[in-house]
Amino acid sequence: MKFEEEIKQSKFTSECQKATLNLIFTSGYVNNMQKDFFKPFNITNQQYNVLRILRGQHPKSISTSGIKDRMLDKNSDVSRIVDRLTLKGWVQKTVCPDDRRLVDVIITSEGLELLESMDTDVKKHNDHLGTLTEEEAKQLSELLDKVRG
Incomplete structure (x- = not known):
């Protein structure tokens, strides 16, 4: 499901604001997946x-x-x-x-x-990014590095 549908919001002040909120939302999603994964251990x-x-x-x-x-x-x-x-x-x-x-x-x-x-x-478990190709995962990682500047 698209980010906008998940948070039920379609208007953003800019694509940068949308990307920032999407990054925060996705971080929470991944953290919750991690928490659930580690619980049995x-x-x-x-x-x-x-x-x-x-x-x-x-x-x-x-x-x-x-x-x-x-x-x-x-x-x-x-x-x-x-x-x-x-x-x-x-x-x-x-x-x-x-x-x-x-x-x-x-x-x-x-x-x-x-x-x-x-x-x-x-x-x-780390393959939950499996919907991305190796090249897309590399690109995502490079973009995240760029965000942190």
């Missing part, structure tokens, strides 16, 4: 993002501020997310030896196993 979008970052860093640790710099959602409370992941046994945290105000975080073998068990499902 007992994990949130933000927790998955932290685990993904830690897997990419593995076997090295990374500070919580380093994680925050790499997060997709820059408004996330990384300390709280790391605490929850620690309680689940998916990460370990230690005081940074160079700066005792910082906490270093590393993914555990259990966290790696969780991600590995999710990989096939995540790949299938």
